[in-house]
Amino acid sequence: MSYIKKPAARHPKLRVNSLGLTVRDYEGSMSTLCAGCGHDSVTAALVQAFFELEVEPHRLAKLSGIGCSSKTPAYFVSEAHGFNSVHGRMPSVAAGANAAHRDLLYVGISGDGDSLSIGLGQFCHAIRRNVNMLYLLENNGVYGLTKGQFSASADIGSTSKGGVANQQGPIDPVNTALSLGATFVARSFSGDKNQLVPILKAGLSHNGFAFVDVISPCVTFNDHQGSTKSYAHTRSHMHEVIETDFVPLKTEITTEYSEGSVQGITMHDGSVVKLHKVADEYDPTERRAVLDYLADVGSRGEIATGLLYLEESGADMHGFENTVDRPLVEIPFADLCPGSKGLEEVQKEWW
Amino acid sequence: MARESDYGVNDLGLKIATVNGTGSASANGLLLQALFRMGIPVSGKNVFPSNIQGLPTWYEIRVNKDGYTARSPDFQLIIAMNPESYARDIEEVVSGGWILYDNTRELDDEFRRDDVTFLGIPLADMCVEHFQGSRIRILMKNITYVGALVALLDIDMDVVKGMLQEKFASKQHLMDANFAAIEVGYTYALEHFDCPLPIRLEAMDKTKDCVMVTGNAAAALGCVYAGATVGAWYPITPATSVMDGFTEYCRRFRVDPDTGKNNFCILQAEDELAAAGMVIGAGWMGARAFSPTAGPGISLMSEFIGLAYYAEVPCVFFNIQRTGPSTGMPTRTQQGDLMLCAYASHGDTKHIVLFPADPKECFEFSIQAFDLAERFQTPTFVVSDLDIGMNDWMIPKLEWDDSFVPDRGKVLAADELEKVENFYRYLDLDGDHITARTLPGVHSKGAYFTRGSGHDKYGRYTEDSDAYVEVMDRLLAKVESAADHVPAPEIFETDGGKSVGVVSVGGCHWAVLEARDALAAEGIEIDYLRIKGFPFSQAVEQFLEDHGTVIVIEQNRDEQLKNLILLETSCAKEKLQSVRYYGGQPLSKGHVIEGVTPFLTREPVEVSQ
């Protein structure tokens, strides 16, 4: 049995948010992943983000595909509905769910195998459709659950545990997302909660497909020397291009930002994302420039991280489809069925 | 093959041979509709290539005063407009029949037959004379042959003109051209031939409570009436027109008048896998969602269908069958996906399947499919075919009861959840094998984890044998209990019951009915049961038990319906005989009579085919 219920012990001094919930209320069942797995750190960052954003648990919908990474929706917000779908196909389930119920907050968790191999098509099309959701790719360069085969994100020359070097070029999910027109693109590291939490909060506030590629090392199959997705390699090669500060709607902005290196972007829900740029010339709202910049960073063997690109004005799937504002699931049958009068009308044309 | 023609008023097989992409469809539609409005029973079948322009295409119209609508391969009149296919078209007309052709270019002698009458009309020449521009000339050539047919068959000219007036009310120049073309053809025929031909038509009153429609349009309308809000699809012949229809009816009935926004969402997916995922996602949220597809799409969707079965997510799939396997013959019909739909996906699965036989049932069954999917919380299939879906059928007018309330099944609302101590998704509390579900966004007490991995009755992940088996057994019992809720079979029994019974399904029905009547006229009576739903009900079991020999008639090579009966009923194998036709055309009377005759005790009956 890999279902373990967590003991309900609660520290009396835990901070409580405006819904009366503590951070523990955003947890799920006990993780069954390997101790030290990067995915668990991502889960912890998510829990933190939900708590701080004061998300009502039942207004959240969690989805995933198949893989170690895809197991994680079970490990956060147990009072939210979850859907562990099939390998590589979570984006379509999320799109259909969102089509039916646009008012929920959608979080999809995937892996590099799930999104870049079997599910590459669905991943790309969810971006094109701009499904309003936070999409996390827990990227470890391997298929963890099937025991360590190279995935499509493995870098050329990165070695497997057995010492074999990968020869095929990787699919870079950030590049892919950017070139397909994604409206929110970030990269982070499971070992850097300070960076990850604000990015997740910004992603949850984004209207559209918020893509976050999280380097999330697999301690069991891909954390050795020679791997380019290990903790050590990621730590030493991380290049934070931009630092994110998420300012919720209710909070008054008190911090002073030095002009030039800081860009403030107001999100759909009124919250503000402040982006502190490492280089003044970096503009996270210019897609072509971002692609160029990332190519430069990448050519130096560095991993660019941060909220790399943001475009808040684009239409999401419902904008494209011109769907009514109220969720389709809430429309009463009487408003959906044209009745005998309508049938009479249609059948005049069938005569 | 040439056969003797029996002439009769309002009993005619007419075939129009043209080239794909030359605009003949609207002329043929006009013709069909005119006959229908004259009160004469008709059916129209489009035999088209998998091509956009340039290949031969045919339209078959069957006129039958007795109301038989199955395809009949007996053509008394062929409109041969395509020199490419002259050879086979001219060969196809029955002995004593007529061939109307364009003699602007005279027919080669090799095509001549002396047992038929050739009616040459200089269509191209006349169109050059009367119309300007090549496109309009090509189009009006079609209308001109309709004009000739008005004279040759004694079609009511007022009806034809009335239809043109309706159609081109806002396009005066097109109306003028069409009127002129009709006149030209009509006058030429009157002046040159002995009109009307013996195969003439006469007004009747047999269509006044009927409409003429395709199964796909009716199914699409059914989805609107069922309250479906999410449709996801990937284009495929012959299912595309289901979504075209749904789009059209939604634009008409489902646009919010105040905001101009849609009370529906149609997603054109990247493939059928995604279409299935979307439907399941929407079903999980509590929307009525569907995807129309054909066999190749169901093959792709199979992994997801198993998920929906195991996780118990309502969803509706339309399979408008075409000829398989693989890409097969995409524009020909078949019933080759019966097994596929009954058991789609790996592992132990079984699904609810409805089999409409005509557009009326396409409408009704699509509404029932949503009710069944939600009641039983499982994928439900409406299995139609290209012939039903894309061809023009005369059906009794559809009816709607405004007091209809959809069956949403067991769904716990927020106040109900408030009252329960604990909610467990797969716990059968009342012994009917159906467990209550909850919808996201309603109440935190209703939250659970929907998964296709092993789960126990509490909805928790499990790898425990007993806990797994318990859920699997309930699922089997649940789907089997749907047997009493799928549409009951239609049974035609003769007084006292006969020892030979025929079982058939879907679009085979009309040919079987016609053959049964023909056999009865020869003194051979057979009982007949048409299956409308799967799992099979007790009534099916009873019919099988009551008959010494049961002949299963179906349109596939591998006796899929027969095998399904063997698997799912207690019927003995020795009892079952099989009649199959799987060449891609709709079934006709001849196939049935030829097929069943060896199993009948009486002398075989001579039939044409």
Ligand SMILES: Cc1ncc(C[n+]2csc(CCOP(=O)(O)OP(=O)(O)O)c2C)c(N)n1
């Ligand atoms: C159709 C199908 N093929 C293969 C598998 C086996 N499988 C399960 S998880 C997985 C790879 C997961 O890799 P990734 O998405 O990177 O997740 P990780 O375990 O690394 O977090 C595979 C191939 C499956 N579940 N379904």
Ligand code: SF4
């Ligand atoms: S195998 Fe790798 S990815 Fe899977 S749980 Fe273990 S460490 Fe995490």
Ligand SMILES: [Mg+2]
């Ligand atoms: Mg992986």
